[in-house]
Amino acid sequence: MSTSFSVRPSLFTAVRGISIEWILQPLARQSGVKRKASVRIAEQGWQVMYYSFVWATGLYLWKNSNYWFDFSAIWDEWPARPMSGLMKWYLLVELAFLIQSIFIIHVEERRKDHYQMFAHHVITSTLLTSAYIYGFYNVSNVRSILLTTTPQSAKILKYLHYQNACNVGFGIFMSTWFITRHVLYNMLCWNIYKNVPARMAFGTYQYGEMTSTNPYPDAFMYLFAPFFNLENPVCMNPTIKFIFLAFLVSIQLLSVVWFTMIVRVAYTTITTGAAEDSRSDEEDEAEVDPEATANGTVRLAAKDGVNPTPVAVDTAPGLDRRRSNGSTSVRARGRGRVPFDQSDRKALLGRIGCEKPT
Secondary structure, eight states, X not given: OOOOOOOOHHHHHHHHHHIIIIIIHHHHHHTTOOHHHHHHHHHHHHHHHHHHHHHHHHHHHHHTSTTTTOGGGGGTTTTTOOOOHHHHHHHHHHHHHHHHHHHHTTTSOOBTTHHHHHHHHHHHHHHHHHHHHHTOHHHHHHHHHHTOOOOHHHHHHHHTTOHHHHHHHHHHHHHHHHHIIXXXXXXXXXXXXXXXXXXXXXXEEETTEEEESOSOSSSSGGGTHHHHOTTSOEEEOHXXXXXXXXXXXXXXXXXXXXXXXXXXXXXXXXXXXXXXXXXXXXXXXXXXXXXXXXXXXXXXXXXXXXXXXXXXXXXXXXXXXXXXXXXXXXXETTSOEEOOOGGGHHHHHHHHTSSOOO
16 A cells, blocks of 8 residues: 555645635625625635545546446455555545544534534544555445535525525535435445445455454454554454444434435425525624714624614614713623724624634
8 A cells, every 4th residue: 555645634724724715705705795704605615625626536536446336346355455546645635624624613603513513523534544444445435425415505605695596506415415325325335234244255354365264363452453553464244344334324314414404494495485504503693884883873784695784773683872971882782792982993893703803
């Protein structure tokens, strides 16, 4: 196996930051959306860029393999564990992205499915690492392609106010999700259950050859021997089979949870004509335009990208107006106090997310 490639999660963090701050967010701002919406568009755009690239690479590897739409052939080359440089780079890129995503979901605004997404990243990272060590590259390749379906493109159209295009895009996404994640993916899991050990005999292997028909050379350490040294014997037995299968099925269960959310969005789209992501941020904070307070008004935007509406400070929802020594201040109920003093403009903008505090 080639060892000339190295991919670090920190590299992904740097590339992500540069793409969002210097490329995607400025482009979004040029389209006329508000700052918060531009941040969301940039975050979704980064994922579109990554998933499009990694999906195309994975599809190329799958298309030029001996297991192209033949799940049984996935096991034919094991345990020789041959791996090209491109396959190794592809798997390491995915692993680095997943590890980086575990950190990123705690930095971005928290979504309603935060814990499901966190569990998904941890499970998938563990599965991909173990599959890499055990040489299950082909399964990792197919699994990645089938699970790459994401709604980011439809979300971007929503933030840009192309509602009809968003609805069409969401319909395509929903259909693709069901076929790949709940039909083809289940076929892959069933193939693992059925064809192991029919196509991959249980036993102990080393250097691509079976050295013993005993799949349990010791009580416990055989599970971790390949992690310490890739030259150590690799075992295949019912325990290992069902451990990997359990990880794959747990991802399917998370996909079922998400699909119920997708169905709710589809129902909302049919009844109201607007697709709204049920996994949106837990709280959409109001955007306040401090420049309007001089005229006694506040601009509020309840949703990303919606044009703000001037509201009198005295009647602004969720805000209390107080006068002291001729100055005006505004208190946001339920979110802490936010002074509307122009001398504290930097702190105000930092509080409401319109500008980074200095």
